[in-house]
Amino acid sequence: MSRTHARTPLRTAALAGTAVLTAALTACSGGGGGPSAGGAGGNGKAEPETRITVNLTGERARPGSPIEVTLAEGELTRVTVTDSKGTTLDGKVSADGRTWTSVRNAAPGTGYTVEARDANGGTAKADFATAAPQKVNKLSLAPGKNSTVGTAQPLSIVFDHPVKDKAAVERALKVTTSNGTEGSWGWMQDWSGKDRVDWRPREYWKPGTKVTLDARLNGVDSGPDGGWFVRDYTTGFTVGRNQVVKVDLDGHRLKLLRDGRLVREVPVSAGTPGGEKASWRGRTVLMSKEGTINMRSETVGLGDAYDKMVDYSMRLTWSGMYAHAAPWNARYMGNANRSSGCIGMTDDDARWVYGQVQVGDPFEIEGADAKGTQALNNGYGEWNLSWSEWQAKSALR
Structure with a gap:
């Protein structure tokens, strides 16, 4: 009553x-x-x-x-x-x-x-x-709040539970930019198997752009098996320097360009072509700078081929492709691709690149010596879609 x-x-x-x-x-x-x-x-x-x-x-x-x-x-x-x-x-x-x-x-x-x-x-x-929810849906946001990121970084939301009513959820997500940047949401299944939605601008961000997400989700039902959202979420970030990393798999070179000008070019050795050890090509995004990490081949389905501590590790995909120091492969750098899928550099070159790049920087990887184009959900693969293809992934189109 x-x-x-x-x-x-x-x-x-x-x-x-x-x-x-x-x-x-x-x-x-x-x-x-x-x-x-x-x-x-x-x-x-x-x-x-x-x-x-x-x-x-x-x-x-x-x-x-x-x-x-x-x-x-x-x-x-x-x-x-x-x-x-x-x-x-x-x-x-x-x-x-x-x-x-x-x-x-x-x-x-x-x-x-x-x-x-x-x-x-x-x-x-x-x-x-109102009645209490029987199930609550939560989410994780990227990039981190108040971070500074590269020009290719999308807004990315991964949900704990399935989102059946994608249109209702998308209507509650408001993106505001300091310069009226055009962009669109696109839905996919994350590499983890969970529902995910990313907001990508039409072109790379302009440096200095301030971005705010106001996710007004409290009171939105994500649908059967998903549960209710019981809070709102906000986050924001700033776009940093305008720089692009270009990798030529066939020429075995990596170039860092800033404001369209070449800053430095270094020799590399990427994944061995012709099988699962080959590298991915396409426009990808630097997901994280992880420093020194243990890389084990069994985690990426390559048996017991290697188990190494690797320096200056820069993650490019969820499937395990990195750019990093690979001094054991020095004799191949600049002339052949002989890694297990990653883009290897000398210690000195990897140290320099690691110090220059920002999370969110685009890595544009080209060449025939690849096993294909990076998948949409294998990290941030949305830049490999045309603008119309990306817009079609919105639930409101």
């Missing part, structure tokens, strides 16, 4: 519980004390009763839809809806003044207080609560 409150003196409001929550708003008369709802005014006549309905009632109302407050006659002058955390919901009154609708959906497991006033001065107050 909803909880009701009466207000006195002068202006009183009575609420009556019906199939939908119903409140009567009564204005004071020109006579003495304020009458009750439907009571007699100073002239002895019963005052007209103005009634209001709220679409959600009780202690276990279903979340996920806007809160609507509707007046039977007259006009609403003010509606205030406050949740149990003290947050006031924004809303809009219809053109005829009779209905107020919240901008956001009612969130699960939340109590709400509704207060309304009509043009005649009548007031009403009502409380209701």
Whole structure:
């Protein structure tokens, strides 16, 4: 049952519980004390009763839809809806003044207080609560909050549980940029097997662009087996230097360009062509700078071919392709591809490249000595799609 409150003196409001929550708003008369709802005014006549309905009632109302407050006659002058955390919901009154609708959906497991006033001065107050979620969906965001990244870094969201209603989720994701950058969301299955959505600009970011994500997900149902979102998320980052790493697999060279100008060129030895040890080609993105790590061949399906501590490791794919120091392969650098899939450099060259690159920098890898183009979800492979192909992956297209 909803909880009701009466207000006195002068202006009183009575609420009556019906199939939908119903409140009567009564204005004071020109006579003495304020009458009750439907009571007699100073002239002895019963005052007209103005009634209001709220679409959600009780202690276990279903979340996920806007809160609507509707007046039977007259006009609403003010509606205030406050949740149990003290947050006031924004809303809009219809053109005829009779209905107020919240901008956001009612969130699960939340109590709400509704207060309304009509043009005649009548007031009403009502409380209701939404049912707690049986399952909660959460997410992880990349890049990190307040980070500075390269010009190819997408916004990337991976969800804990399946997202069946992708359109509803995508509508709740708002990207704002400091310079009106054009971009689009695209859905895929992450390398981990979870649902993922990325926001990619049409072209590489302009240096200095500030990007903000406001994920207004509280109260959004991700669909069967996914559960409800019970909070909002925000993150933001800044785009750093304009630089691109170009790798020529056939020429065995790596070039770092900044603002379109060559900074340095170094010899490399990439993956052995003709099998699973070959490197991927395509436009990829530097995912992380991991320093010295242990690389073991069995983790990438290559048996017991190697088990090494590797310096200056720069991750390019989830499947295990890195750029890194490979002094054991020095005799091949600049003339042959003889690694197990990674782009190897001398210690000195790898140290220099590692110090220059930013997470989010594009690595543009070309050449016939490859096993194919990097897959969309194997790291950040979206730059290998045309703009129209990428837009088609939005749930709102």
